[in-house]
Amino acid sequence: MSQRLPKFPFLGRLLMQLPSPLGVLPLIAVLIVWQILQKGNSPYFPPPSAWWSGIVQSAATGKLLPACLASLQTILVGMVLATAAGVMLGVLIGLSRRTARALGPLLEFCRAMPPPAIVPLAILFLGYDERMKLTIVVISAMWPILLNTASAIQRIHPILLDVATSFHLSFYERIRFVAIPSVMPSILLGVRIALPLTIVLTLLVEILTSIEGVGALMITAQRNFQSGQLYGLLVLVGLFGFFLNTVFSMIQAIILRRWPPRSIPA
Amino acid sequence: MSDPVFECRSASVTLSLSGGARPIISDINLDIQQAEFLSIVGPSGTGKTTLLRMLGGLLHPTSGEVRVNGAILTGPPEGVVIVFQDYANALLQWRTVAANVAFGIERKLPAKECTDRVNAALDLVGLSRRAEDYPWQLSGGMQQRVQIARALALRPAVMLMDEPFAALDAMTKAGLQDELLRLRDQTRTSFVFITHDIEEAVYLGDRVAVLKGSPGRIEDIVKIELPSLRDQISTRQMPEFLAYRYGLHKAIGHG
Amino acid sequence: MKFRFWALITAGLGIALSAIVVPVRAQAPKLVTVRAAYIPVVTWLPAWVAKEKGFFTKHGLDVSLTVAQNLSLLPGTVGRQFEFVPSTATDLIKAVAGGLDVVAVSGEVFETEDNASTYVMVRKDSGIKSAKDLAGKLIATPTTGGVIHVATLYWLKKNGVDPASIRAVEVPFPNMADQLKAKRVDAVESLEPFVGALKAAGNVQLTAPLLSAGKEVVFPFWISSGEWAKGNKSTITAWKASLDDAMAFIKQNPDEARQILAQYTKLPEAVVKATPFPTYRTAITAKDIEVWANVLREVGQLTTTVDPQKLVAH
């Protein structure tokens, strides 16, 4: 059991976290077939070469970069806030069955709210700004983090809680030193599910309101029947999400190097 | 004799389980002196762990009382620490060995003193070289020693141990048993040691309490009068040792 | 000689055949099936009236009407799910510029000086009195690339305001009143019957933006696939004739028309009563569309050239 350590456990695990670059091959294959089969300039299924020119065109107007930056800001800040909110509520609900029961129905109600239905209300009370965007993103993206945290908190081994009690930890210390670290792998799993959700929701709010961002560019491209540009933007978002996910995987591996190997979620 | 560190006066614990309220231990009367090693043996299901959790302040007696240094116990008492059987879940897997050992004292002592105590505790259990490893990188015996070091770092007056060596191999177990006795002599710590292994109870104990029945009651307390310097081979072959062993087996009902 | 003989025979047979066929058709008219989409607003009332009052059947059409939510998504469904769908000049031009085979087949509503239905509205206390005051302000529009917003931008430009200085956000018509009230936006581009409600809540109109493009401009109309339009001229004619009948009916029986309006839109009775009818007209020409192509170009939303002649079915 002991001394079964690989020589470079951390580096090895870090690399294991990253998807192999070969994994893009299926997508590339699809794109090549698409390009070959789609000779004419179809208004709905334009060939990948038209996607590229669409993006170039969009960049030339000078609108692409600010839109990307605006979306990026919402995604990153939203991610941080969603994690904070999800962990806080998750710990609260995980620690006390009574709180879980009291808040459960309300949370489930909120979870079912479709963004298009709450956007007008959020705008009414918050206005057309970053705050409104973030509110929608956080409200809708925190669920995987919240649920994973709560369920992991409930699964903390009772012995560990006995240890905390026997060492005279205060409520805050129990959460800070025992509860959150022991559910850290689950929190990170939740964040990993929430990450693409944050991207999707940021774009959705932008699509629904035309507030500056990549989503607004998408809806404009769609309305103007510039399908090449639309596909180009979609690929851009996909690549960006992939990049963000990879960065997050590395952060995750760095954080989790202290945890037993099996607790690292995929 | 001086005042006991621990006193139980007709303490009982009743737990409400899914099947309704069930008495687990009943009418427990115990005294534990300073630097005394008290073993508690009993068949499984007699409430050994419940008794220990009560002494550790994790459970309140439903009736009767538990006193530590004369004060009625209301929560986990200062100077009393528990070593759990299930070391894997009792350690903070995300902390290094050193950080685990520091867990009980880091918020109370200045950093320097904390480090000194951690090093001393790790020295005592022979894990100085693994201080920067994580528990999941250690063998079971080493992990249990980390837990013991964590308890020692607190410099407790009383250590409550719940079948700490149950999952360990015979060699490791023997080594740790002798370490405990050495620690007791060095630190004057009192031990309450729960085990289902009668030989272990006799080998370690100044007294052995027999817990029996459902709900569990203290059936008998046997004073062990063996030479205070114990030895794994010679002590275990002494006729007195064998007699104690035989007597306790009978008392438990293994006849 | 021989040729003449055969020509005569053929002509005679032809006449005889049509003499047989035509009466047969008249006796048992076989209805042409047509699928059309609509948005539940007063604009599309003639189609509902034509359906409810049997004008479609009278002209040999069997029309199924399907509700849709979003006008801007409709051009893509033409020729697949629907023969006729509602659209606007900006959408049509952009669709054609994007490579879609769509054409305008029938007019529907025209915005006229004496019967405007679209307004830029502001709060009474906002201090916004003219186009100049709107510079740098936040304006709510139903669709950022839509005809109303394009017209508003054009109006601003004509009044010396840089369209790029305006921030626009999309708000559904029914939510505009609250957004204005909550001061989340500075101005809204609204449409009847919502304009009435906005006025009742104490807001004021700044301009009728569509009229900046002309005294009588085409607003929404019907489009179909270009390919289909070429082969189904008679169906288009019958469609227009049915709508013409319905438009005349609306003029003569406004009360009954309002009942049909209530039935299809489910608007509250008070709103239905207060809803003014827009100017309906089925005739549509390339000129009508060209106006909007120029407006789009003026506000920088159209860079390629489109031939207006190809945008309308002849």
Place this chain on the structure above:
Amino acid sequence: MADQARRSGINWAGLAVLLALLVVWEASVRFGLIAFEFVPAPSSIAAGAIRLSREGILFTDLLHTLMSIAMGWGIAMVIGISIGLLLGFSSIARKFGLASVEILRPMPGIAFAPLGLLLFGFSLQTELVVTVLPTIWPVMINTMGGVANIHPRLTDVGQTLRLSPTEIVRHLLLPAALPSIIVGARISLSLALVMAIVAEIVGNPAGLGYGIVREQQAMNPDLMFAYIAVVGILGIVLNAGVLAVTTVLWPASTRSMA
């Protein structure tokens, strides 16, 4: 323990919290703290809901949405669990497929609405396209994670017991990954609900989502909020339903669920 008994009954605490919020809302509207055309009081929303259910239209819309959630979720489950198992068990699949999945994952499902409209028109199929695509990911990731987290010794156990590879997967590995799969399925289900509503708002004029748009366009905010409330209640009911079903089928896997 004592909670266990309470669990089967009605969640009074949860209802009380909801009720308290409704009272605050009602009061803010009554006393003019909230004074917008499109934010009606709960009492008028309730009245609207009653009117809608009397007309029967609410029930028809609810049925449609329920059906598309069931179909969308079902399809997403099949696809998500299959891909998740494949990626979890096969390192080759991971090597040659994971990156593609990670690129597709952040694409907003709603962007595929026009494509669905083009292929299937304003129809249930379009609704399913928009619903299924985003719903696949949570269950897929959780399945993959569940499989990856299985202790390697479990396979050894199976081999010692002379189980065939398929038996090892069926009797040891799948049950071990099940709790994680169930958590993913739950996340996917609520996502399916949200996305079905979104699809009905933008693509398919039917069901509760269209009800929201229809009543909004018809300037009936009370009815619009009645639909929104029904959507929220549907969320609560679906969650409770999944919990009840999984508790009955796999008691061990739900021990930890809220």
